[in-house]
Amino acid sequence: MMNYPAGEAADRAAARATDRAAAEPAITAHALTTVRGDRTVLRGLDFTVPAGQITGLLGPSGCGKSTLMRAVVGTQAKVGGSLQVLGRPAGDPALRSRIGYVTQAPSVYDDLTVRQNLDYFAAVLLPGRALRHDRRTAVDRAIADVDLASHADSLAGRLSGGQRSRVSLAVALLGTPELLVLDEPTVGLDPVLRRDLWNLFHQIAADRGTTLLVSSHVMDEAERCHRLLLMREGEILADDTPEALRRRNDTATVEEAFLRLVDAAATRAAHPHPRTTHEEPRS
Amino acid sequence: MSSARTLATAARVLRQLRHDPRSIALMLLVPCLMLFLLRYVFDGSPGTFDNIGASLLGIFPLITMFLVTSIATLRERTSGTLERLLAMPLGKADLIAGYALAFGLLAVVQSTLATGLAVWFLGLDVIGSPWLLLLVALLDALLGTALGLFVSAFAASEFQAVQFMPAVIFPQLLLCGLFTPRDRMAPALEAISDVLPMSYAVDGMNQVLRHPDVTGDFVRDALVVAGCALLVLGLGAATLRRRTA
Numbered sequence: 001m002m003n004y005p006a007g008e009a010a011d012r013a014a015a016r017a018t019d020r021a022a023a024e025p026a027i028t029a030h031a032l033t034t035v036r037g038d039r040t041v042l043r044g045l046d047f048t049v050p051a052g053q054i055t056g057l058l059g060p061s062g063c064g065k066s067t068l069m070r071a072v073v074g075t076q077a078k079v080g081g082s083l084q085v086l087g088r089p090a091g092d093p094a095l096r097s098r099i100g101y102v103t104q105a106p107s108v109y110d111d112l113t114v115r116q117n118l119d120y121f122a123a124v125l126l127p128g129r130a131l132r133h134d135r136r137t138a139v140d141r142a143i144a145d146v147d148l149a150s151h152a153d154s155l156a157g158r159l160s161g162g163q164r165s166r167v168s169l170a171v172a173l174l175g176t177p178e179l180l181v182l183d184e185p186t187v188g189l190d191p192v193l194r195r196d197l198w199n200l201f202h203q204i205a206a207d208r209g210t211t212l213l214v215s216s217h218v219m220d221e222a223e224r225c226h227r228l229l230l231m232r233e234g235e236i237l238a239d240d241t242p243e244a245l246r247r248r249n250d251t252a253t254v255e256e257a258f259l260r261l262v263d264a265a266a267t268r269a270a271h272p273h274p275r276t277t278h279e280e281p282r283s
Numbered sequence: 284m285s286s287a288r289t290l291a292t293a294a295r296v297l298r299q300l301r302h303d304p305r306s307i308a309l310m311l312l313v314p315c316l317m318l319f320l321l322r323y324v325f326d327g328s329p330g331t332f333d334n335i336g337a338s339l340l341g342i343f344p345l346i347t348m349f350l351v352t353s354i355a356t357l358r359e360r361t362s363g364t365l366e367r368l369l370a371m372p373l374g375k376a377d378l379i380a381g382y383a384l385a386f387g388l389l390a391v392v393q394s395t396l397a398t399g400l401a402v403w404f405l406g407l408d409v410i411g412s413p414w415l416l417l418l419v420a421l422l423d424a425l426l427g428t429a430l431g432l433f434v435s436a437f438a439a440s441e442f443q444a445v446q447f448m449p450a451v452i453f454p455q456l457l458l459c460g461l462f463t464p465r466d467r468m469a470p471a472l473e474a475i476s477d478v479l480p481m482s483y484a485v486d487g488m489n490q491v492l493r494h495p496d497v498t499g500d501f502v503r504d505a506l507v508v509a510g511c512a513l514l515v516l517g518l519g520a521a522t523l524r525r526r527t528a
């Protein structure tokens with residue numbers, strides 16, 4: 001497979017995104033707020049996620065990444081502000097078949113085989129006898145996508161952690177969703193598998209025109225995204241391409257850029273002066 | 284609601300069970316074993332065996348399905364598969380009907396075995412039709428499924444789910460007329476037993492035991508049990524939230 005992050009795939013995905021729906025973003029949030037218990041997890045976020053590209057959602061554990069993703073998918077309660085997903089308000093029933101969602105912990109049935117898991121979820125997405133062939137094709141393709149053909153008839157509960165999370169990913173790929181929301185899909189995987197999965201994400205974005213929103217707290221994965229949303233404590237610190245982030249903060253890696261932004265935010269919080277040092281110039 | 288999705292869900296639940304033969308064996312054989320024991324505990328007084336045996340034929344499916352459903356739905360909630368399903372185009376009714384169908388099927392097998400053993404091998408003296416016994420058993424199983432589904436919403440772990448069994452089932456067991464006729468209880472307890480569904484389950488069984496035909500009381504009992512099951516299933520559906528905190 002190709003070696004991303006640079007160049008070709010990003011260009012192709014970008015071209016595809018502009019082809020379709022003329023740069024209409026897949027997700028648009030205005031003043032997005034979420035309360036969990038008595039804690040405000042998301043504090044009035046404004047951002048867009050472009051269609052047909054991979055947007056990385058990065059930030060330390062507990063900064064609100066999962067809550068944001070659940071809001072997009074429509075499983076989060078108490079969401080304030082406006083959140084448009086694929087042209088409809090988040091949580092709209094019509095979106096349920098258009099979004100693939102993978103939670104952080106693999107959500108599959110441990111007492112079913114890989115294929116039985118996929119067969120069931122496929123039957124939920126493509127019900128009825130008439131679609132039997134479509135289901136079979138979708139299941140075969142999803143198994144091949146995540147490279148589990150040799151384990152198709154193993155019980156999910158007997159697989160390793162990484163294999164189970166790939167089953168969970170395969171479920172999300174079943175209906176060829178327009179938007180894939182992946183919550184830390186590579187956590188706990190070995191480097192080879194992580195590379196393969198990122199290659200798969202790029203292939204899906206390029207070939208199927210899918211929009212991907214992928215969260216991670218591993219910064220080296222940030223370099224593989226087309227765009228980045230950097231989060232900290234329920235706020236978005238930056239919304240840009242990896243390259244622009246590095247350039248603007250004059251750093252060699254996204255990780256350093258992120259740390260610099262975090263320090264600046266902490267300083268601002270400690271000394272509530274008018275924003276100065278690292279305020280990002282809007283390009 | 285989509286029948287294809289309901290059937291797919293029922294098939295999936297049964298497929299999960301098939302990977303767990305030990306649970307199936309326990310569910311099917313334990314009631315038979317209990318009836319067998321009971322028969323010889325009351326070796327000297329067959330009349331008592333008739334009474335208690337018929338009642339138990341209604342109670343076993345209720346208890347088994349309550350346990351199985353509460354644990355199975357709790358697992359669905361805690362494993363994240365429920366959240367995933369509700370983020371997909373699956374109706375809540377599809378999910379609940381799928382579970383009810385799968386466990387109902389299991390209950391039919393369980394009740395057939397238990398009723399068959401009791402009537403033909405242990406000499407349970409039933410005046411009415413064994414088919415009616417089976418019908419009540421099936422309704423009881425549905426009630427157990429409904430109660431289990433509802434209760435699983437209030438259990439945070441399998442530990443708690445199992446503890447709900449004595450909390451929800453035992454009081455009904457004491458008050459349903461199994462140990463002493465309901466009209467001989469303290470008036471307050473009799474009044475409580477009047478609103479507990481298991482009382483009607485047991486009464487229905489006893490109607491079949493004593494009357495050759497379908498009696499008005501039997502019809503009332505069957506309707507009460509079925510109505511309760513549907514009501515609790517509705518409550519259970521309300522506990523399945525697409526959006527959670």
